[in-house]
Amino acid sequence: MAGANLNTNTKFLSGWGNTSVTNNVVITPDSPDALRSALRQVAPNALEHGMIPRGLGRSYGDCAQCSGGVVIDLSQQQILYKQDIQSGQVTVSSGMSIDALIRHMLPLGFFVPVTPGTRHITVGGAIAADVHGKNHHLDGSFGNYIPSMKILTPSGIVTAQPQGETSEIFWATVGGLGLTGVVEQADLSLIPVETQSMVVSTTRTRDLDELLSVMNETDHNFKYSVAWIDCLAKGSNLGRGVLTQANHALKPEITSANNHISLKALFARASKLISQRQLSINTTPPLNLLNRNLVRVFNEVWFRKAPSTSTTSIQSISSFFYPLDAIGGWNRLYGKRGFIQYQFVVPYGCEPELRMILEMLSEAKVSSFLAVLKRFGGSSQGLLSFPMPGWTLAVDIAVGSPNIAKLLDQFDEIIVSAKGRVYLAKDSRLDPKMIPKMYPNLDNWRSIRDRLDPKRLMASDLSRRLELI
Ligand SMILES: Cc1cc2nc3c(=O)[nH]c(=O)nc-3n(C[C@H](O)[C@H](O)[C@H](O)COP(=O)(O)OP(=O)(O)OC[C@H]3O[C@@H](n4cnc5c(N)ncnc54)[C@H](O)[C@@H]3O)c2cc1C
Known part of the structure; x- marks a missing residue:
């Protein structure tokens, strides 16, 4: 795929379970500007085979790959935009890994509010799967700790929040497996800890x-x-x-x-x-x-x-x-x-x-x-x-x-x-x-998603296999 400043490769990809390997065009934008420019260039070509964001590929199945289509690899963008060491709130690029976040914030007395069993995942992947940790019985899942996020949807950029007029888009994106658009950056509330x-x-x-x-x-x-x-x-x-x-x-x-x-x-x-x-x-x-x-x-x-x-x-x-x-x-x-x-x-x-x-x-x-x-x-x-x-x-x-x-x-x-x-x-x-039968809100999710992506550009091997869209 042609495109100035875009790092583009063809790659065989699978999830962490190493099943269902498919061939994908992988674009690795190295900055937020490169990401936006990549999306502008990729969108017209995605009509046929689709496109999907990818973090660190720690999902076990095929939700972060798109056979014959385009995968936008965000894992190279590890940007900590803002940190408030009074409140523990950070603003990070979606490609920021939990590992990098912990290495930066733990010495300052903060830990992630929810973590899966590996630290090698991205904030974008954590939002898109609404990951849970060993504290779900008390604290719920990752999306509960995102006061705001910026989403690059096929129909425009949305700053979405859990309450208010953007809340539908917010909750369609939390757990939405990358199918509502690319989360570019997010605010995340960390928890204070006294020791490591x-x-x-x-x-x-x-x-x-x-x-x-x-x-x-x-x-x-x-x-x-x-x-x-x-x-x-x-x-x-x-x-x-x-x-x-x-x-x-x-x-x-x-x-x-x-x-x-x-x-x-x-x-x-x-x-x-x-x-x-x-x-x-x-x-x-x-x-x-x-x-x-x-x-x-x-x-x-x-x-x-x-x-x-x-x-x-x-x-x-x-x-x-x-x-x-x-x-x-x-x-x-x-x-x-x-x-x-x-x-x-x-x-x-x-x-x-x-x-x-x-x-x-x-x-x-x-x-x-x-x-x-x-x-x-x-x-x-x-x-x-x-x-x-x-x-x-x-x-x-x-x-x-x-x-x-x-x-x-x-x-x-x-x-x-x-x-x-x-x-x-x-x-x-x-x-x-x-x-x-398992996901009773599926139709509601589909109608919000279709408003954000009327041409159905966002697609993954999982979304096709499970007929999600
Ligand atoms: C050892 C291990 C232990 C695990 N333990 C748990 C656990 O305890 N609890 C749990 O919930 N999960 C667990 N997982 C699963 C893992 O946390 C999730 O699958 C997580 O989504 C992986 O994040 P990732 O950055 O690797 O994303 P990927 O696997 O690359 O992508 C996951 C999904 O996120 C989407 N996505 C990625 N980046 C973005 C973005 N910027 N914008 C929009 N969508 C995006 C992708 O399209 C895809 O649908 C575990 C996985 C492993 C390997």
């Missing part, structure tokens, strides 16, 4: 009933809460897990020693156990580490290393929030065919459905190294936002696991009848018929 450490309580629970009841009874005492579940455990052990709950440490609390074991160390421990037991495991590159043997032993080690009675430790922000970031490129561990991260939410009261899904996973012997359970609080006003009050479970599943497509279709049915939903930013396989 966390006081973490770890509790081992023997089965699902115990896990759910401990979370129900104690989560309100902690700003952050997440449970890891051993998906291979069956029978009376079904749903056994390790619950970690935490608050930001206050200054007097951080004198105790850090007794935390990193994820990397756990991997090493699991591999050692495997070699001692002489189990057969293929570790020749490309790494095929996440086979059933390793997952089974890893789960056992993880479960056993957690103390049988609740204990408290001091951990750094990085090790509590971002343990996976310590294992660079861990998504490649699933091999060439990649993996799916299936995340769903079912409302409170649908614990039997949650149990049924766990039973089916364990019966199917699906080896998931990462299965994470959280409690969600209230929904945001984002029309396509994922979180709603209820239990959310996220499970990594290698592509190629036997009968997995059928199993996930069955889960979708269970979730729809429970009036729950699947997270679109992680999806790569849903049936489009499920979307209106």
